[in-house]
Amino acid sequence: MVKVTIWGSLRAATDGAAEVEVEAQNFKQVMSELERNYPGLQAQIAAGASLAIDGKIYREAWFTPVYPDSEVVLMPFMVGG
Amino acid sequence: MALDTEKREFKIIGTRPLRPDGIDKVTGRALYGADMVAPGMLEGKILRSPHAHARIVSIDASAALALQGVKAVVTASDFSEAKGELMQNILENCMAQDKALYHGHAVAAVAATSETIAKQALKLIKVDYEVLPHVTEIEDAVKPDAPVLRPDRRAKGAPEGTPANITNLSNFGHGDLEAGFAKADLIIERSFRTESTHQGYIEPHACLASMGPDGKADLWCCTQGHYAVRDMCASFLGMSLSQLRVTASEIGGGFGGKTVVFIEPVALALSRKAGKPVKMAMTREEVFKASGPTPSSLADIKIGMTKGGKITAAHAKLRFQGGAFPSGTIDLGAMCAFAAYDLEAVRAEGFNVMTNRPREAAYRAPGAPIGVYPVEALIDELCIELGLDPLDVRLLNAADKGTKSSYGPTFEAIGLKATLEAAKAHRHYNTPLGPNQGRGVSCGFWFNFGGSTSVSMSVNDDGTVAVTEGNPDIGGSRASVGMMAAEELGIPYENIRTIVADTNSIGFNDPTHGSRVTFSVGLATIEAARDAIKKMCTRVAKIWDIDPDAVMWEDGHARPAGENAGNYEPMSLAEIAAIASKTGGPIAGHYEVNADSAGVSFGVHLADIEVDPETGFSTVLRYTVFQDAGKAIHPAYVEGQMQGGAAQGIGWAMNEEYIYGKDGLLQNAGFLDYRIPVASDLPPIEAVILEIPNPGHPYGVRGVGETAIVPPLAAVSNAVSRAIGKRMRALPMSPPKILKVIKG
Numbered sequence: 001m002v003k004v005t006i007w008g009s010l011r012a013a014t015d016g017a018a019e020v021e022v023e024a025q026n027f028k029q030v031m032s033e034l035e036r037n038y039p040g041l042q043a044q045i046a047a048g049a050s051l052a053i054d055g056k057i058y059r060e061a062w063f064t065p066v067y068p069d070s071e072v073v074l075m076p077f078m079v080g081g
Numbered sequence: 082m083a084l085d086t087e088k089r090e091f092k093i094i095g096t097r098p099l100r101p102d103g104i105d106k107v108t109g110r111a112l113y114g115a116d117m118v119a120p121g122m123l124e125g126k127i128l129r130s131p132h133a134h135a136r137i138v139s140i141d142a143s144a145a146l147a148l149q150g151v152k153a154v155v156t157a158s159d160f161s162e163a164k165g166e167l168m169q170n171i172l173e174n175c176m177a178q179d180k181a182l183y184h185g186h187a188v189a190a191v192a193a194t195s196e197t198i199a200k201q202a203l204k205l206i207k208v209d210y211e212v213l214p215h216v217t218e219i220e221d222a223v224k225p226d227a228p229v230l231r232p233d234r235r236a237k238g239a240p241e242g243t244p245a246n247i248t249n250l251s252n253f254g255h256g257d258l259e260a261g262f263a264k265a266d267l268i269i270e271r272s273f274r275t276e277s278t279h280q281g282y283i284e285p286h287a288c289l290a291s292m293g294p295d296g297k298a299d300l301w302c303c304t305q306g307h308y309a310v311r312d313m314c315a316s317f318l319g320m321s322l323s324q325l326r327v328t329a330s331e332i333g334g335g336f337g338g339k340t341v342v343f344i345e346p347v348a349l350a351l352s353r354k355a356g357k358p359v360k361m362a363m364t365r366e367e368v369f370k371a372s373g374p375t376p377s378s379l380a381d382i383k384i385g386m387t388k389g390g391k392i393t394a395a396h397a398k399l400r401f402q403g404g405a406f407p408s409g410t411i412d413l414g415a416m417c418a419f420a421a422y423d424l425e426a427v428r429a430e431g432f433n434v435m436t437n438r439p440r441e442a443a444y445r446a447p448g449a450p451i452g453v454y455p456v457e458a459l460i461d462e463l464c465i466e467l468g469l470d471p472l473d474v475r476l477l478n479a480a481d482k483g484t485k486s487s488y489g490p491t492f493e494a495i496g497l498k499a500t501l502e503a504a505k506a507h508r509h510y511n512t513p514l515g516p517n518q519g520r521g522v523s524c525g526f527w528f529n530f531g532g533s534t535s536v537s538m539s540v541n542d543d544g545t546v547a548v549t550e551g552n553p554d555i556g557g558s559r560a561s562v563g564m565m566a567a568e569e570l571g572i573p574y575e576n577i578r579t580i581v582a583d584t585n586s587i588g589f590n591d592p593t594h595g596s597r598v599t600f601s602v603g604l605a606t607i608e609a610a611r612d613a614i615k616k617m618c619t620r621v622a623k624i625w626d627i628d629p630d631a632v633m634w635e636d637g638h639a640r641p642a643g644e645n646a647g648n649y650e651p652m653s654l655a656e657i658a659a660i661a662s663k664t665g666g667p668i669a670g671h672y673e674v675n676a677d678s679a680g681v682s683f684g685v686h687l688a689d690i691e692v693d694p695e696t697g698f699s700t701v702l703r704y705t706v707f708q709d710a711g712k713a714i715h716p717a718y719v720e721g722q723m724q725g726g727a728a729q730g731i732g733w734a735m736n737e738e739y740i741y742g743k744d745g746l747l748q749n750a751g752f753l754d755y756r757i758p759v760a761s762d763l764p765p766i767e768a769v770i771l772e773i774p775n776p777g778h779p780y781g782v783r784g785v786g787e788t789a790i791v792p793p794l795a796a797v798s799n800a801v802s803r804a805i806g807k808r809m810r811a812l813p814m815s816p817p818k819i820l821k822v823i824k825g
Contacts (some may be wrong), residue, residue, distance in 0.1 A: 005489050008252025008430065009386020012238055016680035017563070018255075043237050044770035056777065057530060058677045073489035076412040078530045080595025080787060081280075 002066050004030060005073040006041075015039025027051055028062035030072060041074075046079025082606055082678070084721045085779045094780060095100070097717045101579065102331070103557050111331040114287030119250075119358035122289065123152055123192040125351050126361070127344065128206050129371065130181030130188055133215035133437040133745025134228060136206060140189055142745020144205040150198035151353035154206065156189045160321035160350060162786040169408040172317050174440040175346055181210065182230060183437045184247030185370025192351040198550045215437040215745035219379050219402045223606050224245045224436045228274070230435045234407050240681045244810075246435040248407035250416040251399070253488045254428030261394025261426030265385025269463055272382040273455035274811040275794070276738035277402075279373040280444045281757045285365060286372060290348035291358035296320065299350070300327045302680035305553055307594020310345055311584045317346040325349075328583040329553040336729070337422025338373045339441030340592045340612075371751035375444045376401035376410055376433070378470065380455040386463045390474040395419050395487075399431030401453060403441035405572045408433045413528075414452030416488035416789070421453075421475070421497060421524040421683060423484040437745050443594065445726060446527040446787035450733060450794050454812070457523040462808055466558040471522040472505045479524075482625060496709030496773030497524065497683040497695075503769055504685045509705045514689065518702065519803030521688040525791025529596040529784035531676030535588030536605035538566060539611055540668040544655025545762055546570060546581040550602050551590035556786055557718035558598045562601030564714055564778070569610035571637030572654055596784025599714055600775070601676035609778050613670025617657045620664040624650050638767050643697050679784055684708040686727065686792035690800035697820030699801055701731060705767040709782030711775040719766035719785050726789025727766050732758040733790075734797035764769075778819060 001021040006014050014020050022033035031050060035042045050059045052073040058064050059078060066072055105111035142154040157175065163172040176704040177188045189206050194201040214228040221227055223244040236243060236250050242252075262268055288302035298320065304310050307327040315325045331337065344361045363372065381398040397418045401411045415429035429452070464471045479497045487491055504510055504522070514520055537549045548566050552558060563577040591597065614634045621639040622629040631646035632639050636653040661668050689703040706723040713719040736756040740748040749755045774781025794812060802808045807822050 007489065008254065008428070009250040011252075012240075015234075020152070029190055030476065035401075040238060047165075055493045056492050056678050057490070057528060059530065059532065059675070061677055063677055075489065076409055078411075078528055079340075079409075079443060079447065080530060080597065081340070081445040081447050 002030060002068060002070060002072055004034065007074060010041060010044060013038045024066055026066060027058055027061065027064045030066060034074070048079050050075040082608070082777070084774055084776045084781050091568060093564050093574050094712065094714050095716065097715060098456050098516040098560065098564065098574050100557060101563065102554065103527025112328045113284055113333055115362045116611050117289035117301040117330065117360065119289060119291055122325060122358045122360050123194060123355055124346050125190055125359045126203055127187045127191045128189040128203045129500045130177065130184060130186040132181055132182045132210055132212050133217065134213040135181045135210040136213060136300065137177060137181060137188060138211055139209045140187065140714055141207040143603065144207070145191055145202040148198065148202050148205060149798065150194040150359060151191060151202045153192045153196070153351050154189060155347065155350045155354060159354065160317045160346065163316055168313065168316055170440070171341060173245055174406060175343060183317065184440050185367070185439060187347065187371065190347045190351060192355045217436050217745050218350055219377065219400050219434055220520035222402060222436045228439065230405055234435065247432045248435055249409055249411050249433040251411045252430040252431065253415050255485065256426030257426070258394050258396055258426045258428055260803045262385040264393040266388045267463060268383065268385040269459060269466065270381065270383040271459055271462065271810055273382065273458065275378045275451045275454065276813060277374040277438065278334040278592055278733045279369060279735040279755065280338035281336030281444050282336060284336060285363040285368045286343050287362035288345050288348050289358060289360045290345070290352040290406040291351060292352045294356065296324055298325045298349060300325065300345060300349060301330055302327065303330045303332045303339060305332065305339040305555060305594055308344055308551065308584050308589050309340065309592050313342045314346045314349055318349055324429060324504045326585045329581055332553050332555050335555050336445050337447060337594060337651045340443055340594050343372050365752065366750045369755065370747055371439055373442045373444065374439060376403045376408065376441050376451065377776055378451040382455045382459045384459050386467065387469060390467065390469045390477050392422060392424055392478045394426040395424055395454060397429040399429065401431065401433045402436045402438065403433050404438040405435055406440045406443045410448040414448030416447040417526050418452040418456050420489035420526040421480055422478045422487065423480045423486060425488045429487065433630040437774065445790040449525065449527055449791045450730060450778055453525055453791050453797065454794035458798050458810065461522070463798040472501055472510065475524055476501045476626055492681065494776055495595040495681060495775060496771050497682060499771050500685045500707045500709055500771055502686055503771055504707045507705060507769065507792050509687050509703060516691060517694060517804055518652055518691045519800040521690065521798065521800030521803065522794040523686050523795035525684045525686070525788055527682050527788040527791060529600065529679040529682055531601040532591035532595065532597050533589050533675045534601040534605045535590055535673045536609045536670040537587055537601060537615060538609050538669060539653065540658045540661065542658055542661065544572070544653070544658050545576045546572065548577055548606060549587050549785055550579060551587045552593045552598045552602055555580055555593050557715060558602060558724055561599050561714040561718060561743070562602055562606050565606045566610050569607050570614065570654060594656060595680060596682070596786040600679050600778055600784050603714065604676050604778055605672045605674055608672035609670040613668060614673060617654065617671065620657060621652050623664060627651050680711055680775030680777055681775065682785065682788040684788045684792055686796040688793070688800040690797060690804055692801060692804040692819060694805070694823055697740040697816035697818060697823060699735065699814065701763055705769065706789055707771065708768045708785060708788055709771045709783060710785045711778065712781035713770050714782065716770060719770055723768040723789045724785070728758055730765065730790045731797055734794045734812055734814060736815055739811050770779050
């Protein structure tokens with residue numbers, strides 16, 4: 001299982017939990033499991049979301065591995081100017 | 082890709098060769114968006130709403146179409162239905178649908194044989210408007226009786242009672258705020274305000290569209306991302322991507338404002354309807370009214386600090402307005418607000434609200450300047466109250482490797498402390514000030530990112546190399562990409578020519594934004610060069626009849642990898658290229674990647690300001706930027722980015738603002754009334770580059786383009802406040818506003 005930190009304004013979708021656990025071994029599985037277990041996150045993930053994995057921000061990197069001891073943080077889809 | 086573990090002595094990286102586009106730009110040979118022409122070309126013009134908010138009851142273009150020389154008129158009905166809310170918003174911003182949502186919103190467009198006729202035709206288009214109540218300010222837009230722009234755009238999942246114009250909710254942070262504030266010796270809570278600013282690029286949006294009767298189209302335009310332009314336009318016109326080729330012109334500034342489309346799909350729709358090429362170019366007035374700008378903001382900040390300067394808790398409530406459509410920039414502002422600090426208890430929350438203003442566009446580190454400004458201003462006030470040095474306090478609280486950031490992830494190696502120490506040791510910080518002068522300090526932060534990137538390079542028969550990439554060069558990337566190719570291949574920089582290809586010539590590239598290009602295109606260039614080197618080594622192995630692994634690349638030559646490989650005369654790149662057709666054919670290298678591992682970036686700015694107490698007129702006496710670049714490929718360009726960001730941030734702090742009347746109309750759509758700093762307004766800006774390598778890039782590169790616009794707002798505000806002995810809490814700080822605070 002991988003612990004995923006959920007940012008504050010999305011916690012209504014996780015019953016207020018700041019951190020949830022999902023069964024996942026890569027970026028894509030984390031996102032899929034979040035959508036499956038917490039349907040309230042589907043709109044945000046569909047609109048765009050990033051994952052910070054051990055301090056690095058990944059935007060659409062499906063096959064980036066995650067491990068049980070990885071720090072995984074759900075983040076908005078990153079853009080810039 | 083990780084940082085190369087083997088320490089290497091660079092030969093080209095870190096030098097300052099002449100820019101490859103320099104002669105073209107100073108002689109007028111460079112082709113910008115408005116320079117494009119085609120036989121039989123028509124001129125396109127847009128009819129814009131004179132109202133801040135109005136229902137479009139009907140549009141009658143019959144009189145316009147009857148005018149001799151008019152070849153086409155388009156309205157919203159000429160576009161396909163966009164997929165997804167974001168694309169629907171972008172399309173609706175390009176052409177109003179059932180409502181005009183702001184003063185200057187496009188409602189129809191015409192193509193004619195001359196600009197004069199096109200302008201005449203606009204006057205003949207009859208639009209029946211039902212004028213609606215409007216709202217342009219944050220405070221008004223959240224009132225229960227506020228006019229609602231788009232009921233279906235209200236924030237999804239928002240708690241009951243959330244005002245209908247609120248589109249995005251944001252909340253980041255960790256720790257126990259109450260316990261943190263209980264530990265503080267001093268708690269200060271203040272409110273701040275900033276106004277909308279424009280990116281202020283010198284080149285207005287311009288394009289030339291040409292669609293044939295077979296549905297194939299070409300589009301030339303000034304943009305930061307021609308692949309994104311292609312994708313948006315193809316969607317809005319119901320085209321497949323392969324049928325629309327987009328070529329980016331030289332670009333006269335973008336700063337984020339050219340990452341989205343405004344006139345490009347309109348020109349294509351007109352060309353499709355008229356059967357001729359259509360050129361469009363915005364006037365400056367149109368640029369102000371209908372492109373850009375940034376959000377304006379309100380902020381309530383509360384920070385607790387010990388007598389020794391340790392921050393015990395920090396809380397921000399941010400409210401952004403991003404114009405007439407939803408905007409996620411509030412998330413970025415909230416994430417950046419406290420990112421420079423290692424805090425046990427921190428929270429940044431806020432919302433975006435719709436108003437009858439143009440749709441917000443990205444501007445250098447979008448959201449960060451207005452998220453960071455109030456925090457850095459309040460820290461300065463705490464430092465004064467507690468009698469502490471502002472750099473010492475920032476050093477005491479600075480984020481470092483291993484810090485859990487205020488937005489969630491734990492930082493890897495970062496350069497903030499080194500940057501603060503460099504500022505503290507610099508002669509600027511230790512120079513005495515005179516009367517009516519103040520010195521301001523501020524930190525700044527930006528994420529940087531990578532994104533999808535494609536690079537190809539061809540080894541020519543004469544030993545020169547053509548590098549093909551797909552990101553418009555807005556900050557010197559052709560030079561830095563060429564330098565990285567030359568460094569890796571071991572050939573002179575002058576033997577490389579880098580071009581920006583059209584959308585059909587190379588794989589997809591995310592736009593030139595997010596401070597991503599030197600990082601990700603550089604990374605792809607290094608890998609493409611290594612791909613070409615591998616192929617050249619394989620060819621040489623065949624010539625020498627040895628194993629490819631027994632051939633190594635060094636200083637632009639293939640050499641035997643060791644004594645056991647045999648005794649062969651090294652072959653240069655040029656020698657290998659000259660016989661390429663005999664050894665297997667042309668030699669090329671390429672690399673395609675969705676690059677991650679862009680390292681975050683921090684900056685620290687020092688500003689010395691003198692204020693005339695009689696007039697409120699302020700003068701920037703001295704300004705120094707300290708920033709971690711990871712590795713500066715071409716230091717002159719890095720310095721240019723740092724100086725340019727500072728200049729734009731100074732303008733944001735001192736003068737720039739969108740001004741709306743009570744009628745909801747924009748009052749200052751021109752550079753005479755919208756004051757940006759010019760060269761004579763500013764002193765030389767000193768740039769101090771620090772190099773703390775990004776562990777995610779072979780040479781250690783971090784993005785540098787955006788961070789520099791983040792600190793100036795607070796650095797200048799803190800300097801002015803210290804100069805006048807009173808606290809400024811609203812931007813811009815134009816002379817009348819400063820005088821008002823002085824007079825009390």
